[in-house]
């Protein structure tokens with residue numbers, strides 16, 4: 021998979037890809053992530069990427085020309101399955117969306133800034149608009165990092181234990197059951213007996229039961 025991220029702040033985005041699972045996925049060649057600084061696609065002396073909005077009002081708007089140049093260059097090199105725009109008024113990211121996107125080959129992620137991008141960018145180039153939640157970030161970069169993390173960890177071979185993404189919270193529409201590790205007894209705080217029995221049928225049943233109970237208690241909306 022290849023992900024091209026268009027941003028005015030590449031430095032804000034890079035560190036999540038330089039550690040842990042995302043770094044490992046890149047090092048293994050399972051995903052390529054490329055950053056494109058929008059200012060490199062300007063043709064004015066000040067590398068200006070934003071301007072005042074027509075009609076007046078507070079806040080700057082990212083201009084269409086540099087975005088067009090960047091997207092057109094990328095599209096001239098390969099075809100893309102999606103051009104995603106990170107925005108608080110997009111469709112809310114969930115596990116199902118991450119699963120679908122992890123199956124794509126090439127995607128572009130455009131990060132908004134200030135008041136957002138010129139509407140003509142959204143009309144002409146963007147195929148999907150994604151929000152990471154009902155709150156406003158200073159820009160799309162942190163949202164793009166969250167989106168990339170959810171997608172990349174689902175690519176086969178990225179997680180050491182292939183099955184571990186399948187047992188994540190939300191993957192079967194439920195919250196994950198509780199987990200424990202050694203010691204089995206810490207100052208009188210004990211691990212549930214069933215987990216120490218070695219009876220995998222019983223353990224699976226217990227986990228399912230706990231997942232249901234936890235979901236009923238904490239996220240009843242997931243069961244509706």
Ligand code: ADE
Nearest residue numbers: 106107108151152157163
């Ligand atoms: N840009 C600003 N707020 C955002 C959000 N909640 N999700 C995605 N991109 C954003």
